[in-house]
Amino acid sequence: MVAKGGPSVLAIVLAxxxxxxxxxxxxxxxxxxxxxxxxxxxxxxxLSNLANSGYLKMVVLTQYKSHSLDRHITKAWRMSTLLGNYVAPVPAQQRLGKQWFAGSADAIYQSLNLIHDEKPDIVVxxxxxxxxxxxxxxxxxxxIQSGAACSVAAIRQPIASSDQFGVIELEKGSQRISAFREKPTDPQPLEDSPGEILASMGNYVFTADALVDAVRRDAQRDxxxxxMGGDIVPDFxxxxxxxxxxxxxxxIPxxxxxxxxxxxxxxxxxxYFDAHMDLVSILPIFNVYNYDWPILTNAGSFPPAKFVHGSAKRRGVAIDxxxxxxxxxxxxxxxxxxxxxxxHVHSFGRIEDSVLLDNVDIGRSCTIRRAILDKDVVVPEGVSIGVDHDVDRKRGLTVTDSGIVVVGKGTVLQP
Ligand code: ADQ
Known part of the structure; x- marks a missing residue:
């Protein structure tokens, strides 16, 4: 039964x-x-979407290489005066079986004590x-209105991407799911749009008791x-x-x-690259400057960005x-x-269509084009990236099918 004044909600973030x-x-x-x-x-x-939705009780289930994630959650979220008491990272050590979490549903099964302690009506x-x-x-x-035990957030996606998503089929004239297949290669297209499927976004709402029963049932199955997508949703x-x-x-406001x-x-x-280009397009396709629904983080304390004139021919500028x-x-x-x-970008260079993560250092006279440089990468004077992909490959860099060059964390390129 849902409590007066709205349901109590626990959010579980699969991370x-x-x-x-x-x-x-x-x-x-x-x-x-x-x-x-x-x-x-x-x-x-x-986490920002949950906080802006008013759901401040969040647990984050971590597992794989979680050190950097734990550090970020602690710095950006737990130390926040607003959210610090609510967001809790839960490492895989909290386990019932001998294994680490086998899959996302097992992560919830092994953390059932969190649901028992919190006693929510609803688990997101x-x-x-x-x-x-x-x-x-x-x-x-x-x-709540539909009387569902499990709700799955759904979005239209191109049919060619069906093998990356849980694909949903609906009963005629209803929102009730008649079939759910995880990453099928022969998907059922949408009736009104044959080039598209209805994809699961991997976000679910459960009636708490129903979720507890479902992950328990699932844990018994050999x-x-x-x-979640392969087993729990199809069960519902x-x-x-x-x-x-x-x-x-x-x-969204x-x-x-x-x-x-x-x-x-x-x-x-x-x-990943395309989503960054969505941010810098002139009328942003994804607008991080919408303060009515802020994306929260802790970016650390740094002095303001600075642009230095340089020579008469080469001014330090950034456009789009x-x-x-x-x-x-x-x-x-x-x-x-x-x-x-x-x-730090030094003189006489050009950075185009690129993503440079923290502490990257670009020496003089470098061209960086359609590239992603992870943290602490050092590019010495005169070295170019993304201009000649054969050279990039010879340097051991990753070049994607669409020609994006990726330089791993801490790589110091040779002159
Ligand atoms: P995938 O993203 O392929 O598909 P998965 O790899 O399980 O599914 O990741 C889902 C979420 O769970 C991610 O946030 C991931 O970090 C987390 N996760 C995975 N294993 C975990 C574990 N052992 N412990 C804790 N967290 C874990 C899913 C759905 C599809 C849906 C797509 C949408 O299964 O049906 O279409 O998301 O992108």
Whole structure:
């Protein structure tokens, strides 16, 4: 039964994902800890959405390479006076079995004591590796009205991407889910749009008791991969208890016509790069300057960004770019790029369509084009990246299919 004054809600943030396709950015950090948009980590989007929705009781389930993630949650969230008492990272050590979490459902099973202690009416379970804004309270309202035990947030995606998503089929004229298949290669297209599928966003609302029963049942099954999308949701669907929540109905204060309904799964280097270009497009496709639904983080204390004149021919400028505090651009041109804190770009260079993470140092006369440089990368004088991909490969750098060059954390390139 739902308590008076609205349901009590516990949010569980699944943050144990490995993010293999984001290598080398995930070489020594979990995917939710991957830096994004100059000053954020991917997990900040899920946590900010929950906080802005009014759901302040959050537990973050971590596992894979969680050190950097724990550090970020502690610095940015636990030390915050507003949220510090609520956001709690829970490492995989809290276990019932001999294994680490097998899958996302096992992570919840092994953390059932959190639900017992908190006694919520509703559990909101969200992933931690997407860029978007969402008011979860609207989804919770629909969940309660529909009488569902499990609600799955749904968004239209191109049919070619079906093998990356849980694909939802609905009963005719209803939001009730008739079939849910995890990452199928032969998906059912949408009736009104044959080029699209209805994809799960990996965000769920559960009636607390129903979730507890479902993960317990799942833990008894030998044939289960203990996965939320692969096992738990299909179980609710087979009982006729799962409904879809249409993300297209979600209204966010301050959203512009252009960024309404924005959701990016930044699961690959190319989509990570594209999502950054969405930030610096002139009318941003994803607007981080919407203070009505702020994306929260702690970017550290740095002096303001500085632009140095340089020579008469080469002024230090940045155009169509986001430049974080502590960064110095001296006598070089930066275009359509995102620079994290404390980056230093020396004279006579050009940075185009690139993402430079914290403390990157670019020497004189370098060209950096369509590249992602992880933290602490040093590019010495005269070295170019993204200009000749054969040279980039010879240097051992990753070049994606679409020609984005990725330089791993701490790489010091040779002159
Ligand atoms: P995937 O993202 O492929 O698909 P998964 O790798 O399980 O599924 O990641 C989901 C979330 O759970 C991520 O935030 C990840 O960090 C976290 N996670 C994974 N294993 C975990 C573990 N052992 N402990 C804690 N956290 C863990 C999912 C759904 C699809 C849906 C897509 C949307 O399964 O149905 O379409 O998300 O991107």
């Amino acid at each position: 144990g994902g490995e993010g293999k396709r984001l290598m080398p950015l995930t070489a020594d950090r979990a995917k939710p800890a991957v830096p994004f948009g100059g000053i954020y980590r991917l997990i900040d989007f899920a 379970v969200v992933g931690a590796d997407h860029v978007y804004r969402m008011d979860f309270s609207q989804m919770v309202s629909q969940h 044939d289960s991969k203990n996965d 669907v087979s009982r006729g208890e799962a409904y879809a929540y249409d993300f297209g109905d979600n209204e 301050g959203a512009t016509e252009r960024d309404r309904g924005y959701w990016r799964d930044v699961g690959t280097m190319d989509s 770019s986001m430049i974080s505090a502590g960064t110095i651009v001296s006598g070089s041109v930066v275009q359509r790029s995102v620079l994290s804190p404390n980056v």
